[in-house]
Amino acid sequence: MIDHVHDLASVREATERLLSEAALLDNAGLAAPSRLPGWSRGHVLAHIARNADALANVLEGRPMYESAEAREADIERDASRSLAVQLTDVRNTAARFQHSSALPADWTRVVTMRNGVTDMAARVPFRRWAEVELHHVDLGLGRDLEDLSDEFTDREIGFLAERFSGNPAVPPLALSASDGRIWRTGRTEGTALSVSGPAPDLMGWLAGRRDGAALKAPDGQLPVLPPL
Structure with missing residues (x-):
């Protein structure tokens, strides 16, 4: 059985862990390549922030992204920001996702993700947990897949x-x-x-x-x- 409350707590823990490690970077380290081809660490942090907004949109009944092109453009736009701005954005958008998740809602309802994919609302927190955990590994800060629970x-x-x-x-x-x-x-x-x-x-x-x-x-x- 899916326990969205448990998963939301796991999202909070994973986000704090990511923010604590990313805060040890400097701006040069932020601009360095991540483990994802073609993406810097700045791209990864920008994506983590924009994904929080996107999943909050899903829970609030809006389209996840305006378009595939807008999704890519937003990540590219935000990738070169300073470390302080990146960390603030990740923290603030994480808070927005948690706020959207705390609103009274039917967690058995069907929601629409990217590309028309549908899912039960109760699974959205796990989707966010996966985004945070896997992209933390993608940052290349010493955390690896073997370190995940x-x-x-x-x-x-x-x-x-x-x-x-x-x-x-x-x-x-x-x-x-x-x-x-x-x-x-x-x-x-x-x-x-x-x-x-x-x-x-x-x-x-x-x-x-x-x-x-x-x-x-x-x-x-x-x-x-x-x-x-």
Whole structure:
């Protein structure tokens, strides 16, 4: 059962952790490349702030973004700001998201995300939690996928497996973590290919953060996953 109150608390904790570590940067470090191709750390922080606004929009019944072009332009516009401005923006937009989440609401209602994707409102806090945790890793400040909690890793693998479930571009897959946890994803017809390895590596591969070199697959060949 989804516990949005628990997830909102986890979002707060993850945000404070990210802000504390990012505050140790200077402006030169902020302008340095992140782990995401083509993005500086400033791009990552700008995206984290704009995503908080976007998910608050979703909870308030408005479009998540004005358009895909506006989303990209806003990140590019904000990427070169000073560290102080970036941190203030992340903190203020995080507070706005928490405020929107505290308003009386039907958490079983269906909300619309990007590209027409729909979801239950109660899952939005976990979506935000994932944004904060994964992009904290993307900042390249020493935190890695192995540092994320087992609860988060398990749920994010399940979330990503659901995202790819039924996708005709993904063969049927049986994902197995080293501790025995199993997820199914991809097309529903055909024999499932077994992909196994440490849970952080499975999550990293599904999320586009790792190449899957630490995973085992038939003939050593992992399928190419489409962009999320």
